[in-house]
Amino acid sequence: xxxxxxxxxxxxxxxxxxxxxxxxxxxxxxxxxxxxxxxxxxxxxxxxxxxxxxxxxxxxxxxxxxxxxxxxxxxxxxxxxxxxxxxxxxxxxxxxxxxxxxxxxxxxxxxxxxxxxxxxxx
Amino acid sequence: xxxxxxxxxxxxxxxxxxxxxxxxxxxxxxxxxxxxxxxxxxxxxxxxxxxxxxxxxxxxxxxxxxxxxxxxxxxxxxxxxxxxxxxxxxxxxxxxxxxxxxxxxxxxxxxxxxxxxxxxxxxxxxxxxxxxxxxxxxxxxxxxxxxxxxxxxxxxxxxxxxxxxxxxxxxxxxxxx
Numbered sequence: 001x002x003x004x005x006x007x008x009x010x011x012x013x014x015x016x017x018x019x020x021x022x023x024x025x026x027x028x029x030x031x032x033x034x035x036x037x038x039x040x041x042x043x044x045x046x047x048x049x050x051x052x053x054x055x056x057x058x059x060x061x062x063x064x065x066x067x068x069x070x071x072x073x074x075x076x077x078x079x080x081x082x083x084x085x086x087x088x089x090x091x092x093x094x095x096x097x098x099x100x101x102x103x104x105x106x107x108x109x110x111x112x113x114x115x116x117x118x119x120x121x122x
Numbered sequence: 123x124x125x126x127x128x129x130x131x132x133x134x135x136x137x138x139x140x141x142x143x144x145x146x147x148x149x150x151x152x153x154x155x156x157x158x159x160x161x162x163x164x165x166x167x168x169x170x171x172x173x174x175x176x177x178x179x180x181x182x183x184x185x186x187x188x189x190x191x192x193x194x195x196x197x198x199x200x201x202x203x204x205x206x207x208x209x210x211x212x213x214x215x216x217x218x219x220x221x222x223x224x225x226x227x228x229x230x231x232x233x234x235x236x237x238x239x240x241x242x243x244x245x246x247x248x249x250x251x252x253x254x255x256x257x258x259x260x261x262x263x264x265x266x267x268x269x270x271x272x273x274x275x276x277x278x279x280x281x282x283x284x285x286x287x288x289x290x291x292x293x294x295x296x297x298x299x
Binding site (some may be wrong): 025026029031032035036037040041043044045047048051052055069072073076082083085086087089090093094097103104105106107 | 146147149199202204207209210213214218220221222223224241242243245246247248249250251252253254263265
């Protein structure tokens, strides 16, 4: 009886920790979307929420569900989130470029000159 | 279009996966009637897929086997965690030390599927987003630290090459920009 309670407490602590840290990462991602200067940088903030936020929250729920069909469904949800979010992110970036939005760069863009050379002359 | 014997492998794998999916999602293991309906719906999906000719090495990548989940995913999750921490530090630091840049990375993967996996992995790690696919190159927008992003991408590219079964060539990947 007592051992079972300790086990339950540990499970709750682990899943609670995962849920809270996932929420923190999701909030940091939101702060990033607001703070980062322009469109292309803001996508990186959204990526924070998509990967670590969603991943940690789902992991916390998995710990709480234990080994069951619910956990399998959570794993599948995580899989689909991880497969679809970069696709939508790429679609956003690509359409922004295609419609002429130029990213602001802090480091000068050097890829156009070098793109045809091989890196053998390093 | 591929011959019938060639797509048989993909059809069988996809069928088994659909069936396993149906069983695990529904949770019905005992009633033969319900399981029969599940089998029927799986067969219906397979029929539609074959008819639409979308069951091939891209629609049901059986040739990758289970390696994406055993070899690649754990490493990718570690990378995601590390770069998440880096980006979170940048976002939360008061001055936000941004060094935004665009770099061109070689995608040495031989199949389109390999290149898609590679570009999606780049986007999935925060701090780098693949913006454009230009033939066998990927244009990547990075938030900071070009060197770190470049180094990481090269390692990642080799891993995706190994995943799809082609040999990674180590020299081509380094870009001296």
